[in-house]
Amino acid sequence: MASKNSRPFVSWKRLRKSFRYAAEGIRHTWKHEQNFRIHTVIAVLVMVLAQVLDVPFFEQAILVIAVGAVLCLELINTALEHMVDLVIQTFDERAKIIKDAAAGAVLVFALTAAVVGGMIFLPRLLELFHL
Numbered sequence: 001m002a003s004k005n006s007r008p009f010v011s012w013k014r015l016r017k018s019f020r021y022a023a024e025g026i027r028h029t030w031k032h033e034q035n036f037r038i039h040t041v042i043a044v045l046v047m048v049l050a051q052v053l054d055v056p057f058f059e060q061a062i063l064v065i066a067v068g069a070v071l072c073l074e075l076i077n078t079a080l081e082h083m084v085d086l087v088i089q090t091f092d093e094r095a096k097i098i099k100d101a102a103a104g105a106v107l108v109f110a111l112t113a114a115v116v117g118g119m120i121f122l123p124r125l126l127e128l129f130h131l
């Protein structure tokens with residue numbers, strides 16, 4: 001029997017497979033979760049606006065982290081929703097708490113990202129429109 005230790009340090013086949021499965025998870029979430037689609041479109045618009053307003057590189061990096069984290073939380077929220085549905089098919093107060101808390105985590109970080117976006121964009125937009 002081949003032991004785990006005899007595996008190569010990097011198996012390109014396994015690496016390709018793990019990327020494929022991750023892409024399938026993202027595709028599934030895009031297809032079935034409206035909030036993920038909305039956040040993805042907002043993420044793209046935020047990065048386009050950052051280019052248009054010539055936001056400095058470091059602040060763009062902060063924006064990338066903020067929008068990326070929102071999308072990651074959406075994916076984790078979707079995973080949790082499915083896990084709960086797999087384990088509990090009836091109404092259960094604990095299932096409600098798990099789903100609501102996970103949704104709350106997405107909301108908290110989405111609001112945090114919105115504040116970060118406001119801090120970066122608002123002064124530039126006000127200056128642009130001479131306000």
Ligand SMILES: Nc1ncnc2c1ncn2[C@@H]1O[C@H](COP(=O)(O)OP(=O)(O)OP(=O)(O)O)[C@@H](O)[C@H]1O
Pocket residue numbers: 032033034081088089090091092093095096099100103
């Ligand atoms: N098994 C359950 N027991 C108790 N409450 C549940 C259960 N499943 C869902 N809920 C409640 O219904 C809400 C919506 O759950 P649902 O699984 O439909 O997720 P969703 O947020 O609507 O996701 P989607 O975007 O896929 O529609 C949850 O946040 C939770 O309050």
